[in-house]
Structures are given as C-alpha cells and as structure tokens.
Amino acid sequence: MATVKLSDVRKSFGKNEVIHGIDLDIADGEFIVIVGPSGCGKSTLLRMVAGLETVSAGEIHIDGRRVNDLEPMERDIAMVFQNYALYPHMNVYDNMAYGLRIAGKSKEEIRERVHQAAALLQIEDYLERKPRQLSGGQRQRVAMGRAIVRKPAVFLFDEPLSNLDAKLRVQMRLEIKQLQKELGVTSLYVTHDQVEAMTLADRVIIMNEGKAEQIGTPLELYANPASRFVGGFIGSPPMNFINVREGRFGDLQVRPEADSLGVRPEHMRITNEGSGLLAGKVKFLEALGAETLVHVELENGNLITVRQPGSEPAPEAGSMADISWKAQDTAQFNSQGLRVDK
Amino acid sequence: MSGMVEKRGRALWLSHAVLILGVAMICFPIWLAFVASTVSQPEIARPPMPLWPGDQLVENYRKALFAGINAPVSVMLLNSLVMAIGIAIGKIVISLLSAFAIVYFRFPFRMAFFWLIFLTLMLPVEVRIVPTYEVVAGLGLLNSYSGLIFPLIASATATFLFRQFFLTVPDELAEAARIDGASAMRFFRDILLPMSRTNIAALFVILFIYGWNQYLWPLLITTDPSMNTVVMGIKQMFPSGDDIADWPVIMATSILAMLPPVAVVIGMQKLFVRGLLESEK
DSSP states (O other): OOEEEEEEEEEEEEEEEEEEEEEEEEEEEEEEHHHHHHHHHHHHHHHHTTTSSSSSSEEEEETTTTTTTSSSGTTTTEEEEEOOOOOTTTTTHHHHHHHHTTTTTTHHHHHHHHHHHHHHHHOGGGSSSSSGOOOOOHHHHHHHHHHTTTTEEEEESSSSSTSOOOHHHHHHHHHHHHHHHHHHHEEEEEEEEEHHHHHHOEEEEEETEEEEEEEEEEHHHHHSSBBBBHHHSSSSOOEEEEEEGGOOOOOOOTTOOOOOEEEEEGGGGOOOOOOSSSOOOEEEEEESSSSSEOOOOOOOSOEEEEEETSSSSOOOTTTTEEEEEEEEGGGEEESSSSOOOO | OOOOOOOOHHHHHHHHHHHHHHHHHHHHHHHHHHHHHHOOOOHSSSSSSSSOOSOOOOHHHHHHHOSSSSSSHHHHHHHHHHHHHHHHHHHHHHHHHOOOOOOOOOOOTTTHHHHHHHHGGGTTEEEEEEEHHHHHHHHTTTSHHHHHHGGGOOOOHHHHHHHHHHSSSSSSHHHHHHTOOOOOOHHIIIIIHTHHHHHHHHHHHHHHHHTTTTOOHHHHOOOOOOOOOHHHHHHHOOOTTTTOOHHHHHHHHHHHHHHHHHHHHHHHHHHHHHHHSSSSS
C-alpha cells in the first residue's frame, strides 16, 4: 500500500517535449485512471512511473521515496501490459512465479503465493497450461495474477482490456474494479476508453497533448468539464457545442468572453417550433430502446444530438425542430476552450 | 490430406514418372558408390561395372574405418565431427550474443557494428584464405582443432537471422522481465534463449552440414593425416602417379562421410518440427 506523488513530471524525446509537467497526488488505495486520445502521453506517463522511461524533469515519489533513478523492480510496482506480455514458453505457474524466483523467495512461499493469486482469479485449473492454450480473457487474468503475486505497492495498467471483445471487456472491467477494492492496492490505469475511465476510477486524469486537462471524480468531470476538450471527450454521445453567435440566448446570460456553449445531449429537449433556443431540421434518429438520439442539423450545418427517453414521442426525420435547455445546464467556454462561467 | 488439385489418369502418371526420374538421378550415383563399396578391387576394375552389391561389405568397411589409406577413416570422422559441431555451436553462440547486443542495447556505433558484421557476408573463407592462413600459422594452430574451427566461426548470416527474430519479440516481454527484476543476461537466458529454440535447431542443422562439408580450409591447414577431415580425406586417398586406387575403400569412406549429416538432419528434424508446432506464431 502506498501513495504516489508526481511533481511537475516532464518527458522529452530529444528536443521534443511530450509531457509538459504533470502534478498529481494519489492517496493510498486510490484508483486513478489516466484517459486521453492516442498520442496524448498517457502511456509515457505510466511508463515513467514504472521506470521503463526515464524522467526528464520533475520527481516521482512512491510511498514517500524518490524513485526517479530506481530500476523498475526496486520501485515496488507491478504492471499489466496491453498485449499481456506473458512469457510464451513458460506455463501459467512459471509466468506468475518468475518474478518471485528472481527475488529469491523460497519454493514454498512461491507456491503459496501463486496458488493464492490463482484462486483469487479463478485460474487454478490452468496453471500447467502455456499462454497460447488460453483465451484472451484467461491470458488477461494470468497477466493480473503475475502482478498480484508480487504484492506490489502500486498496480500499473496499460490499456489492459483493449485486446478483448466488448462483452469480455465489460466483465473484466468489473472484476478489476472488485479486485482492486478487495486488495486495496493503489492503482494507475491508462485507457483511451472513457467508459472504462468513468466506471473504474476514483479519480480521472484527462490528458491532452501532454498536459492534464482536468483531474477529478468521474461525475465531477462529467457535470463540470473544465474545458471544451473534457466536455467533448467524456460522455457518449459527447457534449454539444454551440457557437454563441448562433442563436438568441437572452436568458442564458452569456458572458462577453464566452465563445461557445456546451450542453449535454440529455439536457436538451425538442420543443414546439418557435419556442426554443435553437432551430434546425431533424436529420436522423437512433432509437436505442431505452433512449432515442435525435440528430438535428442547424442552419449552419452543425449537428446537435438530443438524447431523450425512448418512451417519449420522437419527431419525424426531416421535420423542423426547436431545441431548448435550462440555463443551469450550460457550460460556457472561451475561444481557448477554457471554462469561463465557473 | 486430400489434394486441393485433383489429378487423375495420365496427369497423375506423368507427374509421378517425372518425380521418379528425378529421384533416380539423385540416388543412382549413391547406389553405385554403395555397390562399389561392397565388391573387391578387381571386380571394379573389370568392365562392366557391377550394379548389385557384392560380398565384401564388412571387409571393405572394416578396412576403411580402422586402416584407411593415409589415416583410419574413424579418426577422420571424429575430426570432422569435432570440427562440424565446433563450428555449429561456436557460430550459434557468437551470433546469438552479437544479435542480442545489437537488438537490445544502445551503444555507440551500434549500427556501424551491425553493418560491419553484415559486410563479412561478402568475405567467405575462400576470399580471405591466404591472410587467414598466415594468421592461423602464426598462432601455431596448424594441424589443430582450434585452427580448423575458429576461423570459420564468425557468422553474419546467423547474426542477421537472430537479429530478425529478436526484432519480432515484443518489447513488452523485455519490459515485463525488467519489472520482474531480471537482469539483461537473465532475460537472455530465461526468455530469449528458450524462445529461439526452433531457430537454433534449424541453424544447427544448416551449420553442421556447412562445417562437415568444409573442404578447402582443412585441406590447407591439416598436413598431418591424423588431423584430416573426412570430406577432404577422400581426395587425399586418390592415388598419385601409378599407384592403384583402392576404390572399394574410397567408396566405403564416401558412404561413411555421408551418414553423419543424414543422421543430423533426420534426428534434428523431429526437434525442429516439434519446435515449429510449439512456437507462438
């Protein structure tokens, strides 16, 4: 169990700085998810914590100990890789035991710890098998087992679910969450999937172009995005953005510095013609059963998504529609994309 | 397995006839050599040449193995074996290590070294034979196993092959090993080496035969008949001047010289195929 502290951590490859100073305090036992589009530096940041990449500037502390110059194994961490990185010629037992053997643990202790982890992950029946004889989900469990047997202070996950099919991903997501709560090990989890981020994290870091756009609990980020990027990244379908010059927003009290308004699809309603804040034409509908997504094209060609309960009557495709929403559900962003109304 | 392309009637017979003809062309000389190794000297000298084995098999082979002409063939076989195994193992060890260094370590002039190794592909033994002889003679390695083996050990081909294989091994494996606390050499021994098993087996077969079939180099540096290898030894058995060639013994030696490579191919094939079945990709 441990805390992790990043202070102004930076990474450069040559002259090219890819991570521009990240500060983060992770509490003991906390589950932190780093999420962002590909190329935002999230994996690099994780690999710096792991010790697989050097830290160009700033400091990383694990459990109060500065680890910048320590080898990965001395940092008391375990990592789960995207492609599992199981040793193909070793069976499951040896894969899990390898690190313990190098650490010079006794045979009895290794056996006990491997069996304990295997029981926890329900892979006891596969201990004699080679990785290639396992399914994707089973390999994923073995990779987690290899991390668990080390009893590390911190778990690092590098997109561990992205090679699984959709159904298995949902299942493993729950299992990872449960396991982490059960073991209470501080965890850092990298993903590009915002659903994983929302469901797993105690706190989420949204990264964009090497910077942390916002750090907060999943619901905080959803309800109060600090920037246009966060609003657009979190939520599916994403937040709608409307240029302030697009309509009559009289009672919304638009600030003079605001450049665009952000409104979540579920906060928008289709209203009678002439009574809304925006007017457009219904382009197409996506009826998902529980909800219906109504895509409305504004006069300037921008598409707005309205999410309404599936039980409500939906407008016809091709008909004209007005859209309205409440002032309190509006986020205002300036031309740099930063939030201005909070 | 039933063929994807069905051949019936004349096409089937024709293709078989061509294949049988091809096999016969390869096998007939070997058969002749075998027949010649089982008859007596006068029978060979008198036309027509016999086509069926005679009764001198045991006698000829015993003579070849234990008496020979310049040196007993058993000694030459042993020399060849030492040389072929020495070259095969030496080449594999050196190329594994150099490929490991080139792929997994960042050191100054890494690519320069790689290309230097690669350049030696253009310098086979025959091209550098005189200077190499000079060096080996200077080191006093004439008529020794070291002299037979060491100059032939450096191998760009094998280094290149292992490099290509190591490049296909995912980086995450090395990183996982690092997190598990494995040192570089431990990663090499515990992970990379077992994963290269099939490559090593395949290379061993090729390099053993390469070493076994060396002709020019042993001919040059072994003047003592007891250090002769069997492939060059056959040539040494040919008579000079008016001597009468003991063809049955020479043919027996040829057959004997063929057997170890055949044994290696057959023996390693099992391991090779098993390795292929067990490989990851």
